Amino acid sequence: MKKEKMILVPAAFLMTAMLAFPVMASxxxxxxxxxxxxxxxxxxxxxxxxxxxxxxxxxxxxxxxxxxxxxxxxxxxxxxxxxxxxxxxxxxxxxxxxxxxxxxxxxxxxxxxxxxxxxxxxxxxxxxxxxIDTDYDSDDDLEVYDLFWDDSYGGVACWEGSDSAKKYQVRLYRDGSAVGSTYTTTNDYYNFCGSFAKSGSYTFKVKAIRGNNETSWQESDSKDVNSSEASAIYANRTAAAKYYGSGSSGSNNQTSSSSSSTADGAWLRDGNGWWWCNPDKTYPVANWKLINNVWYYFNQSGYMTENQWVMNNNRWYYCGVSGALVKSQWVQTNGAWYYCGADGAMLTSQMIGGQYYVDKNGVWVQ
Known part of the structure; x- marks a missing residue:
């Protein structure tokens, strides 16, 4: 019987043989x-x-x-x-x-x-x-249409836009000449009541913008007013701002954020003044309330305080003609000048701007 021959290979030899083959580097x-x-x-x-x-x-x-x-x-x-x-x-x-x-x-x-x-x-x-480029369906084209004046306040420009619009630019004209600047807003309205300074034929133009895309200027019908009508519209500027919110009057080439110009609740007015109605039908009393990023103080009867000093936590604050808390401004009352700081509190016993001194009562010492 033929026997098979077995050959034993030492392990060291196998390791040497394996190392002899090159490893491909990454x-x-x-x-x-x-x-x-x-x-x-x-x-x-x-x-x-x-x-x-x-x-x-x-x-x-x-x-x-x-x-x-x-x-x-x-x-x-x-x-x-x-x-x-x-x-x-x-x-x-x-x-x-x-x-x-x-x-x-x-x-x-x-x-x-x-x-x-x-x-x-x-x-x-x-x-x-x-x-950045935009991409939206052709059946939802960028457009502005149905331009009109709000009859409630007379000087609020309104229009219909599309969901594709990111913002709008709007201009006011009197007798064919531009009044003020070009304004930018995210709303579909703009409060021009404060620009009705005299009689004339008023129109406004608006265009929609999204990214690099924009519409052509669209023009409203004219609104012809005499001097007394213009004065009445001008007087509505604060009431219109309260109704529409602070975002209805954006600043030159600045976008008014809809998230900061809309609050839960509504301004209401009766024969005694303005008050704020919360969504649950309650209203603030003897307290401050932040509305559209503006602080207002409501008295013991719930009415907004206007042109008055308010004592709160042993500090004086001033609410201006619109009721808004005055901040970082000089205020003149009863013939004396006072300065309200960045938080609205009246400053005392210190220099203002390095050149004006107010005493312990907050009065500017001239």
Whole structure:
């Protein structure tokens, strides 16, 4: 019978043989180029996509890190985190930094980079929301229509817009000439009562804006008023502001935020004055209330205090002609000048602005 021969190979020999075969080293990725595109949808959601053009890596995840709880503000710059993964046989170089990341758009900025051998996270700041392209359905075109004057107060410009509009710009004209500046608002109305200074034929123009898209100017019908009618409309300026909220009168080229110009409740008026009705039908009494980002004081009867000093926690505060708490301003009452600080409290026994001294009673010593 033929016997098979067995050959025993020492383990040390096997180890030596294995080490004789070369191990393929991973190729290092020294730089990357990323193309990032962003678009605002009709729901004000920001959609961001990223592509990488380099071999050896891929886009694993794209995240917007500063998404707001509500709508995007036009001046906000979105911040994006782009995570890249290394493909098999590749690793990210330990020396890969911000200067080694190239973006396809000049208006985007790499702010920081973090890495491991298999993952690379690139943090990028995009341009302002107002400079980002928009995308909305053609059946929901950006438009402004049905311009009219609110008959209740006479000088409030109103219009119908579309959900696609991010903001509006509005101008007032008297006898064909512009009155004041161009104003920006997020509302579909604007309180011009305070601009009815004299008789004339008044019109207003408005256009809708969203990102880089905007409509042409649309013009209202004329409103012809004589001197007495203009004075009556001008006198309605405070009442209109209370009814519509502080956002009805934005400032030059500034956006009035709808979130800060709308409060729960309503202003009401009777023969004794203005008072505030809460949603539960209660009203503030002998207390302060913040309404549309403005503080008002309501007396023991629940009526808003106007042109009066109010003592609260042993400090004096002044409510002006509109009832609003006066802050960081001089106030003249009974022939004397007083200064209300940043929190509205009257200042005493100190220099104001380094050149005006108020005594222990708050009176400016001239």
């Amino acid at each position: 190729e290092r990725i020294e730089e990357v180029t990323i193309d990032i595109s962003a678009v605002l949808t009709d729901s004000d959601n920001l959609e961001v996509e990223a592509e990488v053009s380099d071999d050896g890596c891929y886009v694993d995840e794209v995240t917007v890190t500063n998404t707001p709880s509500g709508d995007w503000n036009d001046s906000t710059k979105p911040k994006v985190k782009v995570t890249l993964g290394a493909e098999s046989g590749y690793t990210f170089s330990t020396g890969l930094g911000r200067s080694d990341v190239y973006l396809g758009n000049d208006d985007q900025t790499v702010t920081s980079v973090s890495r491991s051998t298999s993952k690379l996270s690139v943090y990028v700041t995009l341009p302002k929301i107002e400079d």
